[in-house]
Amino acid sequence: MPPLSWSLSPRSAAWLVAAIAVLVFANSIANGWAGDDVLVIMDNARVHSARAALNSWFLSYWPPPYDGAGLYRPFTILTYGIEWTLVGGKPWLFHLDNVLLHAATAAMVVAVARRWLPMAGALAAGVLFAVHPVHVEAVSNVVGRAELFGAASILGALLAARHYRDTPDARKARAWLGCGVAVVLLGLLSKEHAAIAVAVIAVDHALDPIPARRSLVPVYVGVLWVTVAWFFLWHSIAGDYIAPGATSAFYGLSWGQRVSHMMPVQLDLLRLLVWPMDLHADYSPHTIPLRPEWGALAWLGLGVAASLLGLAFALVRRAPVIAFGLLVAAGSYAPTSNLLFASGVVLAERALYLGVLAPALAFGWLWAHVTERPYRRLGWAAGGLLVAVFAARSFVRTPYFKDAPSPIIEDAADNPENYREHLYLGDLFGFKRDSARALAEYLASAALAPHDPFVARFTVRAAISVGRPELAVAEGRRVHELAPDDPRPGLWLAQAYVAAGRRDSALAVTARNARRLPESIGMIHNYQQFLDLAHAARPRTLLADAQNDWLVGRLVQAAARLDSFSATLPASARAPTFCDDLAISARPLRMLAAGVLDRAIEAARDAGKECEGLR
Amino acid sequence: MIPGGVRSFVRSAVHFIPPSAWPPLCGLFVFVLSLWAQPGALVGSFYDDGVYVTLAKALAEGQGYRNIHLPGSPASIHYPVLYPAALSLLWRLWPSFPANVVLFQLFDAATLGAGAWLIARGTTRWPLSAPARYAAMLFGFLAFPLLTMIGVRFSEPLFLVLLLSAVAIVDRPAVSLRGAALAGVLAGLAVLTRSIGVSVVGGIVIALWVRGERPAALVSLGVAVVVAAPWFLWVARHAHEVDPRMAANYGTYATEAGQAGLCTLIPAFDLRNQSPMARLAIPSLPFGLWYPLALLLMAFVAWGAVLVWQVASALVLSLALYTAIVGVWPYVPDRFMWILTPLVALFLAAAFAAAWRRGRVLRGLTMVLVVALVAGFARRNVESLSGRVFTQTAEQASLPIRWLAPAIEHGSPPDAVIATEAEAGIYLYSGRRVVLNSPFRWHGRDVQNLPPDSIVRFYCDAGVTHIALFAAEGGAAPVVALLEARNDSSVTQLFRLANGPALYRFRCPR
Known part of the structure; x- marks a missing residue:
């Protein structure tokens, strides 16, 4: 029996795979906004017109207050803006475009695989890639667009590089060179993963059975040039800071502990690529349990990951297509692996989008292999x-x-068992104004993740709103100890104290924090807020305000406030907190008003206090 | 000795990359190096960089080519237009200062990378082996003053690209009239980037003329004049708009020359003062040792230029004219020379290679210079690169702006006029109009501050409301001291930091 694909041209095979992808995911067009779609698209004015999206070109991906999440994807945002303009914010077009993009990517998989596999194998690889269930999160959730663009750009650049090195016509070669570099640039502006494009092109080049007609160095130089420029831009716009909330699953873990936690995750990763029947939107603890110590599972995970990499290198000559798939999967997973740096999530199915190349190409190889065997019918049936x-x-x-x-x-x-799911559920109850059940969910979350201080943002607020201030205080105290250098838990604790009618305690905790970290604007803001609430004496307020002015560069105002503070001496020196108040504002006192500082220290001495270490 | 295995590995690695790929790789390397070299400094810390960015803002916002940071927004007639125009395009893309500085940094790094690419491509016919060429370029581009310079927004990288593009056309074996015209356009653009671009026009025209390609020389000259002429017309038409008391900074170069006095422009020859390259390269030695070494170095560089004359006459002539102009102009010449470091390193390498083949004496002199370079340039460079010391100049110079600009923004009304140093930087970060707090005029190679009374009159005329001091001494500090002594509340201290920067409210004394 002849193989199914004998009658198919490469183009027809690509169209067939694309059509299968569209069919399988067609029902996503009926989906609405889900997950991050709400914040990134539905409620984000930056994507509500093409012009707004263009004006946001140099802003980070997430809108405020989440803009510290370290992401920069202006091209993805622009496509949302264009779609919103076209259909007035109806989600169907967004979903349709995702499906079409996925179809195009699957079609490119056929073209990529064709280099090593006969048509039947390439077709099989494309089909498996098109229908793989791990893709659902990337394709059926609009914000998965970034993954689709990233993968499409990498494969597009790879194919352009192949055309560049294959074509005999120098002018066409230059066009392919420009095309490849442009595609990588768009990919980089859509999703950070496109930074691996140069490595993918190099792996493809190294494994290519057809000798190149020309040197690929211009392609490498061009792609590296835009990658370096993008990295510089990305780092300047969004790369300085990943919000602790986004990485709170790893809060307090050292690099070694994070790695030991991530090693068992390699087994989940393998399962998701090979048999993705059990799918989750979130793999935070304890969907995947937190394992900061090296155990048998960690060793097993390390062994599996190392074996797969070893297999990739072992198959370079015998089955380059499998080697290619494994290496690209490893490269595409690396940025979100949490092994190099903490990414926002423990594991995300959307991040495996390009990683599916590994099982897809292996499947294609097997299909082609089986086709030449007597048991091919059985193989085809199984496949x-x-x-x-x-x-x-x-x-x-x-x-x-x-x-x-x-x-x-x-x-x-x-x-x-997933603590984040309880947070989301609590939010949902909160949205429905069911504060008691929201609190219950938040507390369940806190019990599951006592290591994550940021859960208290929800527990404290909910406890206050249902009239349980002592519970709020207990929660606030617990998390403030977990993250003493972060102004937010300090603020939550102080709010809990205020709700409990203990304003002095609130002021004391913020004052202590301000004294410990006087250069933290957050700590000083908290302190000012509770000074106002406690109707604190004017000299204290003047010193706190001077410190705040100092931190934001309002030196004229800071100097004027210190002048006014000077007028309150020596009477203000009798206050019991005088030396501590001076310590909070020691820097502006030293730099702007050394004379006032000297007088204050003298006045304190006259009042029987020794303010040490201030000069 | 390099072990044979290492040598063969290097050789095979080098052969893996085709020769045509080395220039773009070299450009990529310099691009990455330039991005790495960016300091955490503010724009305006080197004065001219602030003015360039302010002019870019003016163009991008449709305010014309004017010094919008000065009261009355006089036309800009000192800084040629091309570099600010290029930055203004980027400003229009991202009109949010200072966030958009990252685009300017990318542009400068990309142009320097392109410059490296052009140098690598344009020197293939030089009498130097490829490894020697790339080694010399590496030393040139890694020179710490060049890295310091690429960290601030100067027009030099763009100028270098235009210079190299123009001379690359002319230094081909035969130049068509179309090629000559294109070279003229590029040379004209070099003039529009930096006034000293006239050296490029001169270089390419003389080179063509000397080679007997006189029609091409005339075409290049004519086209360059046509391209650059609008700038000179603009300067002539708007020269009167600049307050003569600010002419040293904002006036024409003719005004500067007039102030300095043409006779005093030719200084007493002192290599130590006049040769930044020698000071960079030769270690600190007693005068009797340093001077001959510096002369020897200069002789080798000049000899290198002579050696490449046959294949790079336009480049050699352009650089000779450039160096001559820099040498006689009243400014301290250092900054203007650093951009040439890679080319100077190549001349030197060509001379070393030739000397090595010509007998013991020259070989010995080469060894002496190499030892001097290792003890001088290499040691200084290692020290600078290892701790990123080359970024500290700009970062230190930024500190007063870092203190003063937000204080001025939050502590003065929007219509305030601030007398300050680094006025463009203060304007960019505070949004307030500014004037020089210490106007001066050239006197030979020195500067002469205006007398304090004249400065106060200047403040009054300019509508100054505040005086900013960068340090406790120098700048306008004597003026402030004079005003404070009058006890007529013409100045009121708003703050003074323990390390110097201060802000005063100013009222014109009656």
């Missing part, structure tokens, strides 16, 4: 069944992202 199961799972999974509450409710029911 066909696998594809059908995957397609069915994807189709069934897609409505999971139909609206914002559905994934939260479903995941919370399926994964009661």
Whole structure:
């Protein structure tokens, strides 16, 4: 029996794969906004017109107050802006575009695989890539667009590089060179993962069985040039800071502990690529339990990861297509692996989008291998069944992202051990003004993740709103000890004290924090806020305000306030907190008003106090 | 000795990359190096960089080519227009200062990278082996003064690209009239980037003329004049707009020359003062040792230029004219020479290579110079690179702006006029109009501050409301001291930091 694909041209095979991708994910067009879609698109004015999106070109991906998340994806934002302009914010076009982009990427997989595989194998690889259930999160949730663009740009650049080195025509070669570099640039402006494009092109080049007609160095130089420029821009705009909230699953863990936690995750990763039937939107603890110590699972995870890498190198000559898939999967996973640096999540299915190349190309290789064997019918049947199961799972999974509450409710029911799911559920109850149940969910979350101080943002607020201030104080105290250098837990504790009617305690805790970290604007703001609330004496307020002015560069105002403070001497020196108040504002006193500082220290001495270490 | 295995590895690695790929790789390396070299300094710390960015802002916002930071926004007639125009395009893309400085940094790094690419491509016919060429370029581009310079917004990288593009056309074996015209355009653009670009026009025209390609020389000259002429017309038309008391900074170069006195422009020859390259390269030695070494170094550089004359006459002539102009102009010449460091390193390498083949004496002199370079240039450079010391000049110079600009922004009304140093930087970060707090005029190679009374009159005429001091002494400190002594509340201290910077309210004394 002849193989199915004998009658297919490469172009037809690509179209066929694209059509399968569209069919399998067509039901996502009925989805609405879910997950991060709400913050990034629905409620984000920056994407509500193409012009607004263009004006936001140099702003970070997330809108305020989440803009410290370290992401910069202006091209993705621009596509949202254009779509919003075209259909007035209806989600169907966003979903349709995601499906089409996924279809185009799957078609490119056929073209990529064709270099090493016969048409039947390339087609099989493309089909498996098209229907793989891990893609549901990237394709059926609009914000998965970034993953799709990133992967499409990497494969597009790879194909352009192949054309560049294959074509005999120098002018066409230059056009392909420009095209490849431009595609990488768009990819970089869509998703950070496109930074691996140069490595993917190099791996493809190294494994290519066809000798190149020309040196690929101009491609490498061009791609590296835009990658370096993008990195510089990205780092300047969004790369300085990853919000602690985004990495709170790893809060307080050292690099070694993070790595030991991530090693067992390699097993989940492998499972998701090979048999992705059990899918989750969030793998925070304890969907994947927190394991900061090296145990048997960590060693097993390390062994599996090392074996797969070893396999990739071992197969470079015998099965380069598998080697290519494994190496690209490893490269595409590396940025979010948490092994090099803490990314925002423990594991995300959307981040495996390009990683699916590994099982897809291996499947294509197997298909091609089986085709030449007597048991090919059995092989085709098994392969066909696998594809059908995957397609069915994807189709069934897609409505999971139909609206914002559905994934939260479903995941919370399926994964009661996941602390973040309880936070989301608490938010949902809070949105419905059911504060008591919101509090219960937040407390459940805090009990599951006592290491994450940022859960208290929710527990404290909810406890206050249901009239349980002592619970709020207990929570506030607990997390303030966990993150003493972060102004936020200090603020939550102070708010809890105020709710409990203990304004002095609130002021004392903020004053202590301000004294410990006087250069922290957050700590000083907290302190000022509670000085006002406690109707504190004017000299204290003047010193705190002077410190705040100093920190934000209002030196004229700071000098004037210190002048006014000077007029309160020596009477103000009798206050019991006088030396501590001076310590908070020691820097502006030293730099702007050394004479006032001297007088204050003298006045304190006259009042029987020794303010040490201030000069 | 390099072990054979290492040598063969290097050779095979080098052969893996085709020769045509080395220039773009070299450009990429310099691009990355330039980005790495960016300091955490503010714009305006080197004065001219602030003015360039202010002019870019003026162009981007449709305010014309004017010094919008000065009261009355007089036309800009001192700084040629091309570099600010290029920055203004980036400003229009991202009109949010200072966040958009990152685009300017990328532009400067990319132009310097392009410059490295052009140098690598344009020197293939020089009498130097490829490893020697790239080694010399590496030393040149790693020179710490060049790294300091690329960290601030100067027009030098763009100028270098235009210079190299123009001479690359002319230094080809045969130049068509179209090529000559293109070279003229590029040379004209070099003039529009830096006034000293006239050296490029001179270089390419003389080179063509000397080679007997006189029609091409005339075409290049004519086109360059046409390209640059609008700038000179603009200067002539708007020269009167600049207050003569600020002419040393904002007036025409003719005004500067007039102030300095043409006769005093030719200084007493002192290599130690006049040769930044020698000071960079030769270690600190007693005068009797240093001077001959510096002369020897200069002789080798000049000999290197002579050696490449046959294949790079336009480049050699352009650089000779450039150096001559820099040498006689009243400014301290250092800054203007650093951009040439890679080319000077290449001349030197060409001379070393030739000397090595010509007998013991020259070989011995080469060894002496190499030892001097290792003890001088290499030691200084290692020290600077290892701790990123080359960024500290700009970062230190930024500190007063860092203190004063937010204080002025929050502590003065929007219509305030601030008398300050680094006035463009203060304007950019505070949004307030500014004037020089210590106007001066050239007197030979020195500067002469205006008398304090004249400065006070200047403040009154300019509508100054505040005086900013960068340090406790120098600048306008004597003027402030004079006013404080009058006890007529013409100045009131708003703050003074323990390390010097201060802000005063100023009222014109009656």
